[in-house]
Amino acid sequence: MEHSVIIARYGEVGLKSPKIRSKFERKLVKNIKASIDCEVERNQGRIYIYPTNFDEAISKLDKIFGIVSYSPACVSYTNFDDIEKTLKEYALNCEKEGLIDSKTRFAIRCRRVGSHDFTSQELAAYCGSVVVSNIGSPVDLTNPEFIIYVEVREDETYIFHEKIEGPGGLPLGTQGKVISLLSSGIDSPVATYMMMKRGCEVIALHFDNQPFTTEKGRENFEDLVDALQVYSSGVPIKSKVVKFGNYLEKVKKDAPEKMTCVLCKSGMYKTAELLANEIGALAIVEGSSVGQVASQTLPNILATRNGVEIPILSPLIGLDKREIEKIADKIGTFEISKRDDGGCKAVPKYPETRAELDRVKDAQNDMDQKKEVYEAFKNIS
Numbered sequence: 599m600e601h602s603v604i605i606a607r608y609g610e611v612g613l614k615s616p617k618i619r620s621k622f623e624r625k626l627v628k629n630i631k632a633s634i635d636c637e638v639e640r641n642q643g644r645i646y647i648y649p650t651n652f653d654e655a656i657s658k659l660d661k662i663f664g665i666v667s668y669s670p671a672c673v674s675y676t677n678f679d680d681i682e683k684t685l686k687e688y689a690l691n692c693e694k695e696g697l698i699d700s701k702t703r704f705a706i707r708c709r710r711v712g713s714h715d716f717t718s719q720e721l722a723a724y725c726g727s728v729v730v731s732n733i734g735s736p737v738d739l740t741n742p743e744f745i746i747y748v749e750v751r752e753d754e755t756y757i758f759h760e761k762i763e764g765p766g767g768l769p770l771g772t773q774g775k776v777i778s779l780l781s782s783g784i785d786s787p788v789a790t791y792m793m794m795k796r797g798c799e800v801i802a803l804h805f806d807n808q809p810f811t812t813e814k815g816r817e818n819f820e821d822l823v824d825a826l827q828v829y830s831s832g833v834p835i836k837s838k839v840v841k842f843g844n845y846l847e848k849v850k851k852d853a854p855e856k857m858t859c860v861l862c863k864s865g866m867y868k869t870a871e872l873l874a875n876e877i878g879a880l881a882i883v884e885g886s887s888v889g890q891v892a893s894q895t896l897p898n899i900l901a902t903r904n905g906v907e908i909p910i911l912s913p914l915i916g917l918d919k920r921e922i923e924k925i926a927d928k929i930g931t932f933e934i935s936k937r938d939d940g941g942c943k944a945v946p947k948y949p950e951t952r953a954e955l956d957r958v959k960d961a962q963n964d965m966d967q968k969k970e971v972y973e974a975f976k977n978i979s
Contacts (some may be wrong), residue, residue, distance in 0.1 A: 599857060600672075600691075601652060601671060601907070602645050602646040602648075602672050602673040603647065603648055603671050603672070603673055604648075604649065604655060604656070604659065604668055604669065605645070605646060605647075605668060605749070605756060605758065606630070606644070606645040606646075606647055606653070606659065606664050606665050606667075606668040606669050606764070607643070607644060607645075607665070607667050607668065607764075608622075608623075608626065608645070608665060608666055609666040609766055609893065610644075610652055610663055610768070610784055610814075610817040611623065611626070611664060611768065611769070612643055612805070615683060616724065616745075619876075621743070621772070622664070622768065622769050622772055623640050623645070625664075625763045625769040625770075625771055625772050625832070626645065626664040626665070626769040626942055626957065627640060628643065629662055629663075629664070629715070629769055629770055629771070629831045629832030629833070630645070630647060630659075630662055630665075630831070630832075631832075632831050633658045633661075633662060633696060633831035633832070634649050634651065634654065634655045634658055634659075635646055635649065635650045635654075635778075635927070636649040636655060636766050636906050641751065642711055642751065644751070644791035645665075645920075646828070647659075647668075647834060647955055653669065654717070656670065656696070656762075658831070659764060660762070660763070660764055660765060661764050661765060661828050661829050661831065662764070662765070662770075662831050663766070663767040663768060663769060663770045663794060663795050664764075664766075664768055664769035664770070664797075664827065665764035665765065665766070665769060665909065666764050666766050667745060667761045667762060667763055667764050667765055668714070668758075668761075668762050668872065669747070669758040669760050669761055669762065670758060671749075671756040671757060671758035671912055672684055672687075672688050672757045672758070673755070673756055673757075673927060674754070674756075674757065675753060675754065675755070676750055676753050676754060676755045677714065678716075678724060678795065681721075681724075681725065681748070681753075681755050681757075682724075682728050684755075684757055684907075684923055685725055685728050685729070685757055686732050687730070687745070687749070688730055688746070688757050689729045689733055689746070689946060690732060690733070690758065691732055692744075692746075692938060696745045697759065697851070697858040698729075698733060698735055698744045699733070699735070699742060700734035700737075701735070701770075702733075702736075702743050702744050702815040703735070703736050703737070703738035703741070703742050703744070703747075704726075704729060704735045704736075704737065704738065704742050704744045704745065704746065705720070705726075705737065705739045705744075705745050706722045706723075706725045706726045706729070706745075706747075706748060707745055707747050707748070707749065708721050708722035708725065708745050708747075708748045708749075708750070709747075709748075709749050709751040711750065711751045711752065711827065712750070712751060712752040714750065717729070717944065718750075718960045720752070721748060721750065721954060725748050727748070727760070728757070731896050734857050735783045737845055738807050740841075741748075742809050744759065744836075745759060745760065746758075747761075747829070748759055748842075750884045753936075754965065763812060764837065765829070766795070767794075767795035767797065768796055768797030768798060769796075769797055770794055770797055770798075770799065770829075770830060770831065770833045771797065771799050771832060771833040772797040772798065773796055773797035773798045774798060774880045774881075774978055775798070775799045775800075775801065775877070775879040775880060776793055776800060776801070776879055776881045776882065776883050776911070777803050777804055777870045777873055777879045777882050777883065778790040778793065778797070778800050778801065778802050778803065778882075778884075779805070779866055779870060779873045779883065779884045779885070780802040780803065780804055780819060780837075781805070781815070781819070781884065781885075781887070782802065782814070782815045782817075782818030782822065782831050782846065782935065782937075783799065783817075784919075784922060784923060784931075784932065784935040784936070785820045785885030785886075785887065785890075785914055785922055786866060786884065786885035786943065787825070787826060787882055787885075787926065787929075787931040787934075788885065788898050788914060788922050788925045788926050788929070789885035789912070789913050789914050789930065789934060790826055790883060791826060791829065791925070791929050792913035792914070792925075793876055793883045793911065793913060794826070794829055796913075798814045798881075798883075799833045799911075800826075800830070800835045800836075800883075801836045801838060801873070801877065801879060802821040802823050802833070802835050802836070802837040802838070803837075803838050803839075803840065803869075803870055803873060803978075804816065804837065804838070804839045804840070805840050805842040805866055805869075806839050806840065806841050806842060806843070808841075808843050809841055810846055810942050810943045810944040811939065811940060811941070811942050811943070812841060812940035813937070813938055813939070814877075814937070814939040814946065815939040817969070818893075818934055818937055818939055819837075819839075820837070821934045823835055823837045824929055825929075825930050825931050825934060826929075826931065828928070828930070838873070838979065839978070839979055840869055840974050840975070840978050841974070841977045842862075842866075842869075842972065842974055843938070844970070845862075845865050845970045845973070845974045846858075846862060846944050848965050848966075849861045849862060849865075849944075849965060850944060851965075852964050852965040852966075853961045853964060853965050854950075854957075854961060855946045856946050856948055856949055856950045857950050857953065857957075857958065857961050858894050858943045858944055858945065858946050858949065859891075859898075859945060859949045860893060860898055860902055860949075860950050860953045860958060861901055861948065861958070861967070862893075862944065862959060863893045863898075863902040864901070864903075864904070864905075864958070864962065865901045865916070865970065865971050866915050867882060867884075867902060867903060867906045867910060867975050868905065868906060868967070868968075868971045869942050869971050869975050869978075870882045870908050871908055871973070871974040872971070873975065873978060874908055875908075880908065880909070881908055881909040881910070882908060882909070882910045882911065882944045883900075883910075883911045883912075883913070883921075885912070885914050885915070886910055886914065886915060886917055887912075887914045887917055887918065887919070888913045889920065890919065892949035892950065893949070894950065894953050895942075895955075896953070897927050897951070897952045897953050898950065898951065900953075900955065900962070901953035901954075901955050901958045902953075904948065904958065904959070905928050905957055937953060
């Protein structure tokens, strides 16, 4: 079926003040044009996309944050003769594609914006008669099997039957910059995606723990960044790597064995904070879920974040593993994260699960954590 335009809709952006809404709309348009070769118009809460390649545009719109739904549509002038001509062709095409036939119960849903010499009900009744006369389908306004939408906006009328769900959220790049701690596992890519959905620009920071890990971990990280990059239209993800093996060796040498994971996570946060301060990021993002592993018990979460002054955001904090895996599968990171990367050989047999803050501070002092963190920070590439 030949379409003329794609109508994109946003959700919570429409709740902003006029000034902020306009700013967010402009950013959304910029992100759309960064991903799709098209012309774009904004008008009264709708974004009208005129792509050079419809199939390509449809495949990309469900990965652009800020879009709640979108509809491929045909356009007519707003008068009954032109609407009848366009709707007749549209209905016959739907019949040809097997979407409607003479037995399909259908309804017309009409919406108007602007001043016209007819009501929405009058136009809906007229459009219904066009479908009935050409297809023979029965009208069922209560429980239709097929709906045709007729949206009138001043001098133009848009006809469509699909409302395709978009990713929602806020336009990427409207909420500032964050440092996302991105490992090769399942959780952190999902956490990164969730903050991108909230409009945050992402700098993905990976901690390369060799010789306690293998090169596979870094390879998986790079593939995960590529997988997430398809959602970063207009604001590409920047990636950085910290060589963290020397820090971990210092932990293993000078700190209690069972406290390795706590001090590792604490060092990661503090290294990320130094990077955030250098590049103007406003928060750190990580993939903790309460109680999932040793470093994510509430006492350990408190201990590992002590001394970090910028916000640490944990969008997965209340989700269980199954919920996280479901999102990972949906966004295309699950299969990458499932690869065997060899694990981390620094993890002790009996890791600390109820770290006491005073003991953690003593361990940090014994290993001169501040110095070791700064050394790691200097080697970010």
